[in-house]
Amino acid sequence: MNAPELTVIWAGIIALAVAIYVMLDGFDLGIGILLPWFAKGEEREIAINSVAPVWDGNETWLVLGGGGLLAAFPLAYAIILPALYAPLIAMLLGLILRGVSFEFRHRDPKHLTLWERSFTLGSFVATISQGIALGALLQGISVTGRSYGGGWWDWLSPFTLLCAVSLVAGYGLLGSCWLIFKTQGELQKRAFALAKPLSGLLLAAIVLVSLATPFLEAKYYARWIGAPGIYIAGVVPLAVAACAFQLWQSLVQRKELAPFLYTLALFALCFIGLAISIWPDVIPGRVSIWQAATDVKSQIFMFYGVAITLPLVLANTALAYWVFRGKATKEGYH
Amino acid sequence: MTAIDLARLQFAFTVSFHFLFPAFSIGLASFLAVLEGLWLKTGNGVYANLYRYWLKIFAVVFAMGVVSGIVMSYQFGTNWSVFSDKAGPIIGPLMAYEVLTAFFLEAGFLGVMLFGINKVGHRLHFAATLAVAAGTVISATWIVAVNSWMQTPTGYLINDVGQYVLRDGWFEVIFSPSFPYRLVHTVLAAYLTTAFAVGGVGAWHLLSDSGNPGARKMFSMTMWMAALVVPVQIIAGDAHGLNTLAYQEPKILAMEGHYQSSPQGAPLILFGLPNDQTRHVDYAIEIPKLGSLILKHELNAPLAGLDSIPQNMWPPVAIVFWSFRIMVGIGFAMLGIGMWSLWARYRKRLYQSPWLHRCAVLAGPSGFVAVLAGWATTEVGRQPFTIYGLLRTADSASSLAAPAVATSLLAFIVVYFAVFGAGTYYLLKLMAQPPHPHESLPDDTLHGPTKPAAAKALVESMT
Numbered sequence: 001m002n003a004p005e006l007t008v009i010w011a012g013i014i015a016l017a018v019a020i021y022v023m024l025d026g027f028d029l030g031i032g033i034l035l036p037w038f039a040k041g042e043e044r045e046i047a048i049n050s051v052a053p054v055w056d057g058n059e060t061w062l063v064l065g066g067g068g069l070l071a072a073f074p075l076a077y078a079i080i081l082p083a084l085y086a087p088l089i090a091m092l093l094g095l096i097l098r099g100v101s102f103e104f105r106h107r108d109p110k111h112l113t114l115w116e117r118s119f120t121l122g123s124f125v126a127t128i129s130q131g132i133a134l135g136a137l138l139q140g141i142s143v144t145g146r147s148y149g150g151g152w153w154d155w156l157s158p159f160t161l162l163c164a165v166s167l168v169a170g171y172g173l174l175g176s177c178w179l180i181f182k183t184q185g186e187l188q189k190r191a192f193a194l195a196k197p198l199s200g201l202l203l204a205a206i207v208l209v210s211l212a213t214p215f216l217e218a219k220y221y222a223r224w225i226g227a228p229g230i231y232i233a234g235v236v237p238l239a240v241a242a243c244a245f246q247l248w249q250s251l252v253q254r255k256e257l258a259p260f261l262y263t264l265a266l267f268a269l270c271f272i273g274l275a276i277s278i279w280p281d282v283i284p285g286r287v288s289i290w291q292a293a294t295d296v297k298s299q300i301f302m303f304y305g306v307a308i309t310l311p312l313v314l315a316n317t318a319l320a321y322w323v324f325r326g327k328a329t330k331e332g333y334h
Numbered sequence: 335m336t337a338i339d340l341a342r343l344q345f346a347f348t349v350s351f352h353f354l355f356p357a358f359s360i361g362l363a364s365f366l367a368v369l370e371g372l373w374l375k376t377g378n379g380v381y382a383n384l385y386r387y388w389l390k391i392f393a394v395v396f397a398m399g400v401v402s403g404i405v406m407s408y409q410f411g412t413n414w415s416v417f418s419d420k421a422g423p424i425i426g427p428l429m430a431y432e433v434l435t436a437f438f439l440e441a442g443f444l445g446v447m448l449f450g451i452n453k454v455g456h457r458l459h460f461a462a463t464l465a466v467a468a469g470t471v472i473s474a475t476w477i478v479a480v481n482s483w484m485q486t487p488t489g490y491l492i493n494d495v496g497q498y499v500l501r502d503g504w505f506e507v508i509f510s511p512s513f514p515y516r517l518v519h520t521v522l523a524a525y526l527t528t529a530f531a532v533g534g535v536g537a538w539h540l541l542s543d544s545g546n547p548g549a550r551k552m553f554s555m556t557m558w559m560a561a562l563v564v565p566v567q568i569i570a571g572d573a574h575g576l577n578t579l580a581y582q583e584p585k586i587l588a589m590e591g592h593y594q595s596s597p598q599g600a601p602l603i604l605f606g607l608p609n610d611q612t613r614h615v616d617y618a619i620e621i622p623k624l625g626s627l628i629l630k631h632e633l634n635a636p637l638a639g640l641d642s643i644p645q646n647m648w649p650p651v652a653i654v655f656w657s658f659r660i661m662v663g664i665g666f667a668m669l670g671i672g673m674w675s676l677w678a679r680y681r682k683r684l685y686q687s688p689w690l691h692r693c694a695v696l697a698g699p700s701g702f703v704a705v706l707a708g709w710a711t712t713e714v715g716r717q718p719f720t721i722y723g724l725l726r727t728a729d730s731a732s733s734l735a736a737p738a739v740a741t742s743l744l745a746f747i748v749v750y751f752a753v754f755g756a757g758t759y760y761l762l763k764l765m766a767q768p769p770h771p772h773e774s775l776p777d778d779t780l781h782g783p784t785k786p787a788a789a790k791a792l793v794e795s796m797t
Contacts, residue, residue, distance in 0.1 A: 001493070053445030056400055060441045064433045066407045071430040074422020074497070081411025081418075082732040088412055089742045092405045093749050099401035100753050103394045106776065107760040146419055146495070152738045295423040295499035302427045309434040316442035323446055323454055 002293035003300075010072040010299060011282070011289045013306055017068055019271050021061035022130075023174070023264055028055045030175020032098055032123025033168060034194060035116060042330050043187045044116060050182040050328035052102055057320055059095065071302055075146060076282040076292040082148040083141045084133045087155055091129035098122030127171050128164045132156075135163030138277065139216050143286045159212055166205035170267065173198040177260035182328045195251055195259060203244050206270060210237065213277060217285050220277050236273045243269060337734035341413040342727065344743040346713075348405050350706055351750050355399030357705045360474055360521065361528020362392045363467035368555075370463050374456060379771070380547050386773035387548065388532070391764050393448050393776040396440075398757050402750075413739065417720050417730035423499045424490055424507055425480045432480075436473035440466050448776045471521065478520050482513035484721050485712070486581045498724070511581050515574035516712075522567045523708060527701025529559035530668065534698020537691035539768040544685045548769030553694070554684060560672035568665055572628075578715075579629055582722060584643050585715030588654040590625055591615040592639045600625035600637035605659070608651045613641065615655075649717040657710035664704040671697055 028051040038044050051058075070077040081088060101119035105112055136155035143149050176198060179191035214221040224233050243265045250258035278284045282292045293299065335343075366388055373381035407429070410418045446454060446462040454462075489506030490498040500507065536553030539546050579586045587593075591603040593613040602625040606618030626635040640648055671693055678687045716722050720730040 053449045056397075056444055057438070057441035059400070059404065060433065060437045063404055063407050063437055064430070066404075066411070067426070067429045067433045070407075070410065070418055070422050071426030074419050074426055077411045077422060078415035078419035078732075081408065082413075082415050082734075085412050085738055085742070088408055089745065092408060093745060095404060096401040096749060096753055100397055100757060103397045103776075104756060104760060107390075107394065107763070108756075147415060147733055152735050294426060295493065295497070297500040298423045298427050301500075301504055302430050305427070305431050305434055309438070313434065313438040313442070316438060320442050320445050323450055 001296050002290060003296045004290060006296065006299040006303060007289050007293040008280075009303065010068075010293065011280075013310075014065060014068045014072060015271070015275065017061050017064040019268065021058070021065055022271070023267055024058035024061060025055070026171045026267065027051070027174040027178040027260075028058055029098070029123045029127050030171035030173065031179065032119050032175075033127060033172050034175050034179075035120045035123075037194060038187065038190060040113075043190070045330050046183055046187055046328050047179060048102070048105070048119070049330070050179065053324045054320055055099070055102065057317055059099070062095075071298065072294055073282055073289065073292040074294055076287060078146065079141065079143055079148050079283055079287065080137065083150060084136055084155055085152065087129040087132040087136065091126050091133070094122045094125030094127075094129060096122070098126060123171075124168070127168050131164030131167030132160045134167070134274075135160030138163070138213065138274070138284065140285055141283050143283060159216065162205070162208055162212065166202065166209055169198055169201040169205050170263075170270075173202050173263050174260070174267070177263045181257050181260045184327055192251065192254065196248075199244070199247055199251065199263075202266070206240060206266075210273065217277075219285055223276060233273075233276050236269055236276065240266065240269050240273075335736070335740075337736040337739050338728055338731050340736060340739040340743055341731050341734055344413065344739060344746060345409060347743070347750070348402065348409060348746055350709070351754060352399070352402040352406055353705060353709055354702055355395055355402060356470070356474070357524045357527045357702065358395045358531065359392065359399050360470040360524035361526075361531075362388060362395060363463075363470045364525065365528060365532065366392060367460075367463045367467040370460050374460055380551050383769055383771060383773045384548050384552060386775055387769040389448065390774070390776045391761055394757055394761055394764070396444065398754055402754070405746075413732055413734065414720070414730050415732035417725060420497050420725060421484070421721060423493075423497050424483060424487075427504075428476050428480045428483075428508065432473055432476035436469045436476065439472070440469035443469070451775060474521055474524065475517060478517045479508045479510070479513055482516045483507055483510045485516070485716050486510045486512040487721055487724060498721070512574075512577055515570070515577045518570045519567070519574045519708075522563060522570060523701070523705050525559065526563060526567060526668065527705055529556040529563070530671075530694075530697050530701045531699070532556045533560065534695050535765045537694035538698075538765075540685055541688060541691050541695070543768065546768055550685050552769070553691075554679075557672065557675035557679070557684065557694075560668060561676045562672075564665065564669045564672045568669065571662075571665065576629065578712075582716060583638065584640065584648055585654065585712070586629065587638070587640045587643075588649050588651045588715055589658040589711060590629075591618070591651070591655050592625070592637060593651075594641055595637070595639040596626070597636045599623040599632075599634040600629070602628060608655045610645075610648075610651055646718070649715045654711055654715045657707040657714065660707040661704050661711060664700045664707070667697065668700065668704075 031047050031051055035044055035047065038047055066077075069080075097118045099122075101115045101122065105115040105119070108115065132155055135157070139157060139159050141148065141150060142154070173195060176191045176195040180188055180195060183191065214224045224230065243262055247259055247262035247266065250262060280288050280290070282289050366385060369381050369385040369388070372378070373385060443462040443465040446459065447466050450462065451459055487498070488510045489501050489503070491501045493499045532552050533556030536549045536551075536556065539549035540553055543549065575586065575589075578589075588608075590600070591606060591608050592600060593608075593615065599622070601620040601622045603615055603618050603620045606615035606620075608615050623633045626637055627633050629635075629637060640651070671690070674690055674693070675684065678684045678690050684690075718726050718728065720727050
C-alpha cells in the first residue's frame with residue numbers, strides 16, 4: 001500500500017536528485033572528456049583543480065538517485081537495473097577510473113599522462129553509459145511479472161547510441177562553460193572556442209532525440225503530437241530554442257557566467273521534456289509510479305528524513321562551492 | 335559455474351575490496367580529528383605535521399572507498415533484483431538515510447578538509463574534519479543497521495506481493511537484535527585496523543630513526559589504542575558471539591566446528607579440518623568442556639550440534655570455521671602487542687625496542703585481514719540466506735545470464751586489481767616517507783615543496 005500523493009512527491013524527489021546529479025557531475029565529467037584539448041601542464045592542472053574539491057559531492061547525488069530509487073520504488077529498481085546491466089557496470093567502472101585519477105595524479109607525477117588519460121577515459125565511458133542507460137529506459141524495457149523480461153543486449157540500439165552522443169556533447173558543453181566561468185586567460189579562450197561547436201552539436205542532438213522520441217511509444221506520440229498534449233508540450237521546444245539563442249549570444253558576447261546558466265537551463269528543459277514523455281510511469285508504458293511505489297510507512301519515514309536533511313544538504317553543498325569560489329588556479333585553491 | 339555462483343563471487347569480491355577502505359577511513363578520519371584537535375589545543379607542531387602526513391593518505395583511501403562504494407549501491411539492483419524488490423521497503427529507507435545524513439556530510443566537507451587548510455579559518459577547518467569523521471561513523475551505523483536486519487530480521491510484515499514491509503515502528507527494524515553488538519564490534523574493528531596500520535608506519539620509521547618526533551607520537555598514540563581498546567574489542571566480540579548463539583545458532587556451530595550435539599558439555603575445538611561428509615572435524619585439537627564454558631558460561635551445559643539442524647540450513651562450515659580462527663588469532667596477537675607496549679612504556683623503552691617495532695610493522699596490515707576474516711565469518715555464516723530465515727540466497731538473484739555476469743566479474747577483477755593495486759602502491763609510497771617538519775598537503779606534490787603561506791602558518795604554529 002502506498003499513499004498516492006506521497007508517491008508523486010517521491011517521484012519528484014528522485015527526479016530532482018537525478019537532475020541535480022546530471023547538472024553537477026555533468027560539468028566535471030565534461031572536463032574529463034575535454035581534457036585532451038587543453039595544453040599539458042598548467043591548463044590541465046587548472047581545469048582539474050576547478051572541480052577537485054566538489055566532484056565527490058556531485059557524485060553523491062548519483063548515490064541518492066540509485067539508493068532513493070531502491071527506497072521509494074523498489075520494483076522499478078529491481079527491473080531497471082538488470083535491464084541496464086552492461087551500461088551500468090561500464091558506468092561504475094568508468095567512475096572508478098575517473099575518481100581515483102583525481103588523487104593518483106598528485107601521487108605520481110611521473111605517470112601524470114597515464115592518470116590524465118584514465119581520467120578522460122573514465123569520464124567518457126561513464127558519460128556514454130549514462131546516455132545509453134537513459135535511451136534504453138526511454139525506448140522501453142520489457143517486463144515479465146515483477147522482473148526484467150528482456151535480453152542482455154536490449155539496451156543497444158541506434159536510438160540509445162544517439163542519446164550517448166547527445167550526452168557527451170551536453171556534458172562537454174557544461175564542462176566548457178564551467179571553465180569559462182572558473183578560469184581566465186588562455187584556458188578560458190580555449191573553453192570559449194570549444195563551447196561554440198559543442199552547443200551546435202548539442203542542439204542538433206536535442207532536435208534528433210526529440211524527433212525520434214514520439215515514435216518510440218504510442219503514448220509519447222499522443223503526448224507530443226496529439227491535440228491537447230501539444231499545447232502544453234509545445235512550450236518546451238520553444239523554450240529550448242529561446243535558451244539556445246541566448247546561449248549563443250552569451251558566448252559571442254564573451255559573458256562568463258551566462259553560458260553556464262543557459263546550458264543548465266537547456267538541461268532542465270530536456271529533463272522536463274523527458275518527464276512529459278514518461279509521466280506517470282517509472283518504466284515507460286509498463287510500470288507506473290504507483291505500481292512501483294514502496295509501502296506507505298517507508299514513504300512517510302523517508303519523507304521526514306528528506307524534509308529535514310535536504311535543506312541542510314543544499315546548504316552544505318552551497319558552502320562547499322562558496323569556499324572555493326573565484327577563479328581556479330594552478331596552485332589548487334591556495 | 336552457474337550465474338548465481340558468479341554473482342555471489344562478484345558480490346564477495348567487490349564488497350571485500352570495498353570494505354578495506356571504509357575500515358581504514360573510519361579510523362583515519364577520527365584519528366585526523368584527534369590530531370587537529372590536539373594541535374589546536376596545544377599548539378604543538380608535531381600534531382599539525384602528522385595531520386598533514388595522514389591527510390594525504392586519507393585522501394587516497396577515501397577516494398577509493400567512495401568509488402568502490404558506488405558499485406555496491408548499484409549491484410544490489412543489477413545482480414540481486416529479487417532481494418531488492420522484496421527487501422527494498424525495509425532496507426531502502428535505511429540506505430537513503432545513510433546517503434542523506436552521512437555521504438552528503440562527508441562529501442560536503444571533504445573538499446574543505448583536503449583543500450581548504452589555507453582557505454578557511456582554523457575553526458571552520460576543524461569543524462570540517464569533525465564533520466567528515468562524524469559522517470564516516472554515521473555511515474557505518476546505517477549500513478550496519480541494514481546488515482543486522484538482514485542477519486536478524488525483526489519488525490516486518492510480508493505484504494500481498496511478497497515484499498517485507500514495516501510492521502509497527504522503525505526502531506524495531508533499526509535496532510534489530512544483533513545491531514548493537516555488530517555496530518560496536520565493527521566500529522572498534524575499524525579503529526583498531528587504523529591504529530595498527532598507523533602504528534606499523536610509526537614503528538617502521540622508528541626502526542631507522544628512533545628520534546623522529548612524528549614517528550614517536552604516532553607510535554605512542556596507537557599503542558595506547560592497542561593496549562586499551564583491544565581488550566574491549568575481545569569482550570565486545572564475545573558478547574556478539576553470545577548474541578549470535580541466541581539468534582543464528584548454525585553460524586556459531588559452524589564457527590566452533592560442532593557437528594555433533596554435546597549433551598554433557600561441549601569441547602572447544604582449537605584447530606582441525608571440518609569435514610561435511612563425515613560430519614566430523616578431522617585431526618581436531620580440543621579442550622574438553624571449554625566450549626560450553628565460553629558459550630553457556632557453564633562447564634557441563636549441553637550444546638546442540640549441526641546434526642540438530644537440517645543440512646540445507648547449514649552454512650559452508652569450513653570457511654566459517656577457518657575465517658573465525660584467523661580473526662580471533664589476529665585479535666589475540668594484537669592484544670599481545672598492546673600488552674608488550676605497556677611493558678615497554680613502563681620500562682621507558684617504548685621508542686627503543688626494535689623487536690616490538692618489528693612486530694608492530696608485521697602487525698600493520700593485520701587489522702585488514704582480521705576485518706575481512708570477521709566479515710567472511712558473519713556473512714558466509716548466515717548462508718544459505720540473504721535475509722536470515724526468510725529469503726534464500728539462491729532465490730534472491732536477478733534472472734542472470736552466466737556470460738554477462740562472468741564478463742562483468744572479469745572486468746571488475748581487472749579494473750580493481752589495476753586501480754586499487756596502484757592505489758595501494760601509492761599509499762605504501764606515502765607511508766615509506768618519514769613524517770618531517772614541513773609536511774606537504776594533498777594537492778602539493780605537483781608543485782614541489784610546501785608553499786610559502788602554508789610553511790608560514792606551520793612555523794607560526796610551532797613557535
